[in-house]
Amino acid sequence: MLNYQNTLTTAGGRITCPRCIAKSSRTQSQCRRPALKSSGKNQKCSSHGGKSTGPKTAEGKARIAAAHFIHGEATKQARAGYSRSSAYLSHLEDALRVVGALEGRRIQGRKPKGYEPVRTLDGVLAMITLDMELNKAGAPPGRGSAI
């Protein structure tokens, strides 16, 4: 783990200023340039986005929110699909526990977005009904479950 240095001392120890906290993806080392004063909390030099303070107007913010933002190897839509599929699996687990077909430890960790626990037999029936309707509509299994 890299220890970041927040300050940079220069001019023979006479000047101490904020240091850019950008990290090289190749060498994993911290940038050696001083951060811009205008970068504020960003604490970046001009090469690493210190001049940018993000969109200010409502139009600019909407444009960024609507962009096909890719993090890792998945798009925003793909991540939403993974979350829906994961919620569907959690609903199936709940349904199996309600009907008594599954016992033992529950799946640990954070539950996905859109997950609402299914604890009653009526909830299981509602889940199955909604799933059948979505399958009639041509949606792939687990891709549109809204319970």
Ligand SMILES: [Zn+2]
């Ligand atoms: Zn930098």
